[in-house]
Amino acid sequence: MMIPLCRVDELNDPxxxxFALQRGGEPVEIFLVRRGALVRGYVNHCPHRGMPLEWQPDQFLDEAGERIVCATHGALFALEDGRCLGGPCxxxxxxxxxxxxxxxVIHVEGPDWEPAP
Ligand code: FES
Structure with a gap:
């Protein structure tokens, strides 16, 4: 299934x-990040303690807009591949x-994903 999320130009740069979706019938929070031409999506789940990452609604990036930051204990993640760059994970x-x-228009692709009901 291809699920439209939003237009690239609806995201700030950076x-x-x-977004709320479902996977296999279970609710899953995801998020998009944009920096210039780079657009990536990740599950909103910190690998440290499983917390949602954002510090305010839709705010997943550090102040410079260069890295994804977990609001709970400050783990940092690369925009391009989500690898942890620092912190407890x-x-x-x-x-x-x-x-x-x-x-x-940015779409999620894959047979397991469904729009939230
Ligand atoms: S839950 Fe994200 S750094 Fe601890």
Whole structure:
């Protein structure tokens, strides 16, 4: 299934935004990050303690917009692949979401994903 999320140009540059979806019938929070032409999506679940990452709604990035930050204990993650760059989950990483961009619209791709009811 291909689920449209939003347009690339609806995200700030740099910027981020959270979405609620379902996978296999279970609710899953995900988020998009954008920096220039780079757009990535990850499950909103810190590998340290399983907390949601954002410090305010839709705010997943550090002040410079260069890294994803976990609000709970400050773990830092790379925008491009979600690997942990520092903090208590070094060696772990965020789960990437398969995305495609068509006509400027970002979609989640994959048989397991469904829109939230
Ligand atoms: S829950 Fe994210 S750093 Fe601890």
């Amino acid at each position: 910027g981020s935004r959270g 070094r060696g772990a990483g965020l789960e990437p979401i398969p995305l495609s961009v068509e006509d400027g």
